[in-house]
Amino acid sequence: MKKELKFANQIVLLLLLLFLVIAVASVIGAANISIFNSIKIIFSQIPILGKNIDTSGIPQPHVAIITNIRLPRIFLAFLVGYGLSIVGVALQGLLKNPMADPYITGTSSGAALGAAIAIMLKLNRVIWGFGIVSIFAFFGALLATLIVYNLAKVKSKVPVTTLLLAGIATGQFFTAIMSFIMVISSKDVTSIVFWTMGSFSSRGWNHVQVAFLPIIIGSIIIYVFAKDLNVLLLGESTAQNTGVNVEWVKRVILITSALLTAFAVSVSGIIGFVGLIIPHVMRMLVGPDHRILIPASGLMGGIFLIAADTVARTVIAPTEIPVGIITALAGGPFFIYLLRKTKKVI
């Protein structure tokens, strides 16, 4: 089919772009490592293939910088961008609401509150290479989603309007508690604010290990429902009458999205805008069919976040800017540009 060929082309194009961005991101930084060498190092990390690549001519610190500092960051940025964008696509389709993003079910405020509590209680220990702040954030996010989901439930159904309202109400409530913590524990304000703006600084392979499987499996589960998400755009009852078990699909996608977002948030903090704008950008570029939209958004989200993180760590080096600021700074105007250009009502 012509259409499938087009889909395949678009995915290949995105993969090429991804590789390019990874190469560039691994080159840029304080240590001066050549493009050729960094590509060599990247390839040497790939199993089987890597054995044939000779890295003996490259200074050992350079190999360490790339493999232990830059690559895990790039990977993590990709995973988070990929996960958040896919969740954004799924929720925008499921809720038929263009303003939906991964945090709509209260995930962000729940995670922020969890992190704030951990920071206030000085729980900066590390368990299995993983900060307690992250663990608190993870459970905060899940708790918020659980509350929102149960608030929104009417009998056995979860109507979209009640879900959105419950999300807003719970989010406000959690944010209020977090603000209160910031007031009574004012010396922690900077760390809390920094955490809520999201960052990949000093993240290593252990973070990638934690986030990798849940995010990949979650995205596969969501992709399985791509066709159902298409039909759902006809409206819930029409989708039901066209053979989609609406309430079941809704439950699976909401739970998967919440878990996926909670993992992303726990490794990176709250990075806004990615999950909102990447789906819209990709919908304009590849169309609304979720079978292409989901993988394309995932890849683009990853690419975008790698690029944003590279800017965040280099633009006023050695000081790092929280990556959430970069995503909002870049994403906002670009989104407006796209809106004006296509002149379509989203």
Next chain:
Amino acid sequence: MAKSLIANNLTFKYDESTIIDNISFEIEKKSFVTIIGPNGSGKSTLLKLLAANLEPEKGTIILNDNELNDYSTKSLAKEMAVVPQETNISYDFTVYDIVLMGRNPHIKRFKKESPQDLSIVKEAMEATNTWYLRDRNINEISGGERQRVIIAKAIAQEPKVILLDEPTSSLDIHHQIEVLDLLKTLNKEKGVTIVAVLHDMNLAARYSGEIILMHKGNLITMGKTEAVMTVEILQQAYEMEMVIERNSYTGCLQIHPISLIKRQKELKNVGVHIICGGGTGKGLIQTLVDRGYRVTLGVVNKGDSDWELGCMYNLEMAEEMPFSEISDNSLQVAHKLANSTDVVIMTEVPIGWGNYKNLDILEAQLNQGKRVYQLCSNENIKFDYTGGKGLNKIQLLREKGLIVVEGKDKMLELLEEIK
């Protein structure tokens, strides 16, 4: 014949109020059934229950020998498709993609559409005249086109039953007929059972074989269209005076709403005799009857449009055979009718040799000292076809006291003064 849908003692409540109250009916396979009833009678809710979008509080629904609850969502969608009142689609899918979604219940989760699926989609789109729209955006086409696309999607599901909730309510008359003709064809050629909620009783009468009439959550009756479409039955649901006649062009029953029953109760004790013909009296007759005057007509020729109106309202009339000169007999009747009223009005009916004698009625009434009016809204209308004799007579009558009134509104004002 086998049953397509059976409803047993269906009850549905919304909070405390009962929307559907213990309804039972059976719909035969391959039939075309419409559900009618006033606003709030529960017809849309009934359809949602049949579509399994709502669950009944009590009772069961059996679709093609199996209970509705026993179907999985997918297998139900293979048996039954639903066309909602309006469809809003949030993002820009092409028309073709939308119709292709109708194949969803037939395709396994990880399988692609087969060539057979694609040809079914094409067929459905050609039947609904939407194939030329296939690459257009679903949100760029008109409401009528979108409704046809949604019906094409329903057809692509290859269901045995199609439920429709007021499928034509947002369409113009042309598209209404187009959509209903399409459903009729589907029903006849493919044997698809059609169950549609319709607002328009005339369309229901024209297209469906059977009708379910609902009122306040109850099923008043279900039966063949001709049996349900009677004034006595319809008045149980619609509090209205109405007339049912056979449309001479389509041969279908047609309902003419006349007036609300409540208003009719305040009868005026004033009789008005109207001399009219050729449709000149229509507007006046309708208003006067609505306002509760006792109206008589004549002499009018049978088959004349004013005569038809008189028949519809069941008015007393002095009748004459079509295209015939007024006979002494009918003139006698007209004199009698005119005598029994308080006012006599002549409309702008043209005077020819056939109805010239009507002027005698006016003269007789004037001689009795009764108020006689000539309604005149347009000076330029040629109404004398007797070579001046009619005009002379009118002149004479005016001298005897015939009052010329300009326009219907003025006429009504004058009538209001009579007690």
